[in-house]
Structures are given as structure tokens and as C-alpha cells.
Amino acid sequence: MELIKYFNNNKILKITFLTLIGSIIIALSAKVKIPFYPVPMTMQTFVVLFFGISFGYKIGLATIVLYLIEGIIGLPVFSNSPERGVGLVYFTGPTMGYLIGFLSASFLASFIKNDDNYFIIFFKLILSVSTIYILGVLWLGTLIGWDKPIFELGVLPFLLAETLKILLLTALSKKIIKLRKFI
Numbered sequence: 647m648e649l650i651k652y653f654n655n656n657k658i659l660k661i662t663f664l665t666l667i668g669s670i671i672i673a674l675s676a677k678v679k680i681p682f683y684p685v686p687m688t689m690q691t692f693v694v695l696f697f698g699i700s701f702g703y704k705i706g707l708a709t710i711v712l713y714l715i716e717g718i719i720g721l722p723v724f725s726n727s728p729e730r731g732v733g734l735v736y737f738t739g740p741t742m743g744y745l746i747g748f749l750s751a752s753f754l755a756s757f758i759k760n761d762d763n764y765f766i767i768f769f770k771l772i773l774s775v776s777t778i779y780i781l782g783v784l785w786l787g788t789l790i791g792w793d794k795p796i797f798e799l800g801v802l803p804f805l806l807a808e809t810l811k812i813l814l815l816t817a818l819s820k821k822i823i824k825l826r827k828f829i
Contacts, residue, residue, distance in 0.1 A: 660829055661705060668697050668709030669716060672748075673723035680807075685741055685782065686725045687804055691775055692811040694748045698755030698774070699815065700825040706752035714745060743785025747778030760823050768816045775808055 675689040698706040717723045720733040724745075727736050737745065754774040758767050779801050787796045815822075 657829065661708070664701060664705050664829070665708045665712055668693075668701075668705070669713040669723075672697075672709065672713045673716070673721075676723060676725040679725050685744060685786070685800055685804075687807055688725050689811075690725070690748065691751070691778060691808060692815065694752050694778075695755045695771060695774060695811075695815055696822060698752035699758050699819055700822040701829060702826055703753045703756035705829070706756055707749060710748045710752055714748075717745075740786055740789055741782070742789075744778055744782035746785075747781035750777040750781070751775055758819055758823060760820055764816055764819075767819050768812065771812045771815055771819075775812060779804075 672690055672693050675693040678689045680687040694706070694710060697709050701709075713723060714737070717727070717732075718734050718737050722728040722732055724732075724736055724741070726741075730736060731739070751774040754777065755771060758770050762770070783796050783800045786800045787794075790796075790799075
């Protein structure tokens, strides 16, 4: 019985540690950016997909929820914070749809399996990252108006970089998916 308690407590500690470290890594990846208006290009999508692939949807979602809560309560974890504001005001700005899309992307990326071929992995990652952009564009259009060139502002500048990130994750996926067994 003590052995079962030890393993359960050890698993809880691992999950808590991974979630905390993951939220820090997402925050750091938000600061690695190329400034665009109204949405900056960051490494967050890479990290969000990485956590979904490597640790599954539970830890991936917990990590992103923690990151979003940190930002909403005012910690400067978002890409343009504190320069352009913090907290709920920043969260509900032009990037909110993209930030919420992190949840669906990480969830979908968690369905990548080690026995998937690289074409299937690439397709699953394209599908995963597409949800970020779909939600992002829907919110961006609602916020700044549908009469603006929403696709040109919120998707087009990022396509090349996203393709490169997805290709890199596709190539690494069979290695990083093995991290799941350490949980």
C-alpha cells in the first residue's frame, strides 16, 4: 500500500513539475519574437505542439491553462507584455483567439502516435496548428472588423515560419513522443 502511495505521489510531483516548467517555457517562447502588427510571430506554437506531442493532452492542456491564468492575473508572460499591457486587458486584445487556440492545438497534437508515419504526423500537426489560426482569425476579425484584410494580417505572414516549425516537429516527433513514458 505504501508503495502505491509513493508512486501516486511521485506521479503528481512529476505532473506538477512539468506543468510549471512548461508554463515558464511557453512564457519564454513568447519573448522570442519577430514583431508584426497586430499579432507578433513567436515560438509559442512550436512549444505548444511540443508539449502536446511529448506529454499528452492532460499535461499539455494543464500547462497552457496555467500559462493563460498567469497572463490573465497580470504576470508579463504574453508576447507583448508588459509593453502593450498586462492581465485581462491584454488577453482580450488581438491575440486572444490565438491564445485560446493553443488549447485545441496541444490537444490535437497529443493524438500523434509513435507508429504514425511522417506524412500522418505532418498532417496531424497541420490540423493542430490550423485551429490556432482559425480561432485567432475569428477573434481578430471580430475585434478589428471584418472589413480589414484579416487573412493578410493574422495568417499570411506566419505561414512560412509555421511550416518550418511543423517540419522540424515532424522530424523530431518520434523522439519526443518517448518522453511520455517518463510520466
